[in-house]
Amino acid sequence: MKFIQLVFESFRFAWQALKGNLLRTLLSLLGVTVGIFSIIGVLTMVDSLEANIKNSLSSIGEKTIYVDKFPWMFGEGDYPWWKYFQRPRPKYSEYQFLKERIKSANAITIMDYSVANAKYENSSFDALCHGITADFNLITEVPIIEGRYFTEQEVNSGSSVAILGGEIYNTFFPDGNGIGKSIKIKGQKFTVIGTQEIKGKQLVDVGGNPDQKIYIPFLKHKRMFSSGNLYGMIQLQAFEDDENMVALEGEITGLMRTVRGLRPTQEDNFALNRPDAAANALSSVFSSLRVGGYIIGAFALLIGGFGIANIMFVSVKERTNIIGIQKSLGAKNYFILFQFLFESVFLCVLGGLIGLLLVYLISFIDLGSLDLILTSGNMIVGLFIASFIGILSGIIPASQAAAMNPVIAIRSK
Incomplete structure (x- = not known):
């Protein structure tokens, strides 16, 4: 019951901070939104491409081997076609x-x-x-x-x-x-x-x-x-x-x-060719594309994380007097810590949800034969990354708030 009350109070403070400084908050959320949109957008695109190509490969038979004169070679350097031509x-x-x-x-x-x-x-x-x-x-x-x-x-x-x-x-x-x-x-x-x-x-x-x-x-x-x-x-x-x-x-x-x-x-x-070899070769390519997506999104998330951290430092400064009153009335350090940490995570998750919504809306765009599908797995990844950024951005401001002396905090203006 106490934990639910703590969450409710933290949510109320976070919502008040969001409404009280709406423009500042939205501008800070933009970095997280763009970062999550970049990462999940690239992952969705790569997953859709991979699923489409693997579905095409499965159409030529699963667990099959082709006997032919020419081998299928994927990323193995020069193709010595003259060696196989006479076969x-x-x-x-x-x-x-x-x-x-x-x-x-x-x-x-x-x-x-x-x-x-x-x-x-x-x-x-x-x-x-x-x-x-x-x-x-x-x-x-x-x-x-x-x-x-x-x-x-x-x-x-x-x-x-x-x-x-x-x-x-x-x-x-x-x-x-x-x-x-x-x-x-x-x-x-x-x-x-x-x-x-x-x-x-x-x-x-x-x-x-x-x-x-x-x-x-x-x-x-x-x-x-x-x-x-x-x-x-x-x-x-x-x-x-x-x-x-x-x-x-x-x-x-x-x-x-x-x-x-x-x-x-x-x-x-003769050559024994396996379609699964093509799928494995493509998997390595798609893995590299996923890494590229993470790197692209990381820069935007870094900026977004700094923006959220800045909001939290300002929020702690603005509510120093309230923190002092809460602590003088018996609020524990973990309550203050959780309150600001929750606010930071809440803001980042909100930005992440907006980014996921943008990816979902883009999935309705007609791209011809390519169907973009935002999977539940990618949604979970996006929310996890947003939550992690929220914790990193809010841990230092929240720790400072929790460590305040209540007497000094009450005297502050």
Whole structure:
């Protein structure tokens, strides 16, 4: 009960100080507001960017490994492309070899991409034509909202069937009812068997925007775009209990070396690429951006902290007589200390809340494919920093107030 009374009295004094010197207080709060706005604004921007990019990376499959000729390298110096240029691309026969023998993969597919013009009656669309196999939808989500996915027989025989991205489907069939209709891709007829729900534009579309894709069987794709040369990129997904995909990566390496007849002394002539490596590389970049945000905001908070400290020194000076009266009536030192410290923290938290409000309002601005989201975690960080600045700014003035001699304080004017 006594603690609640102490808090109430401290809040009353803080509110009176705020109202009594409104302009001075608001100007001093400006530094804290700008500091919290800078820090939380940068954190919100970085978190939103990171979430958007990682969501795009997850769209190409979680816990997956890609077998290709070129390795993905992130921030590792010069890229020796000439070293990898002569490597053979993974073949359909190697995909079949892996599919028959691999035990550490939950699913396996082979794919390839080509840009092609698709037509239906008087409408046309430059689409990304994506050749895939039956297990593709086990690794990467293919959200069919109308129609169906490929059957194993259609994939193995290279049938002329297609699944359209949402944007393409709406362009060709604005009134719906496109399932079973025939479209032309590169002059060849395909039967539409399904369409995906519209995902919308992403900040970074890794692997292409699915709304602008047409999925067709891999073998049909190779006949159309590669003169029957059955090469592509193999993708495998690890089991959930395969920690860091160690088992899958080891088995792929062994099987690929076997199928390509590599001797023990020869180095691998293939690359195993992991999307999580890209995510880890990006995480280090975003960590640096967060540090930059803290540094930028720290300067504004430093100014704001000095402003709050100045207010508290002035407040102690103006209320010296009241402090003397309170102490003569039995007020303990901790009561006086808490009273001014609470006032300092209250002012800083108020400035922090204004800064958070500004960030929240900015999150409503349309930034295209980037959605800014002020998370509860960033809000807590902002309030914690504001409270910490309040304690630092008020501890010395509050200590001076608590240490005053009541007789000398009462005599002061």
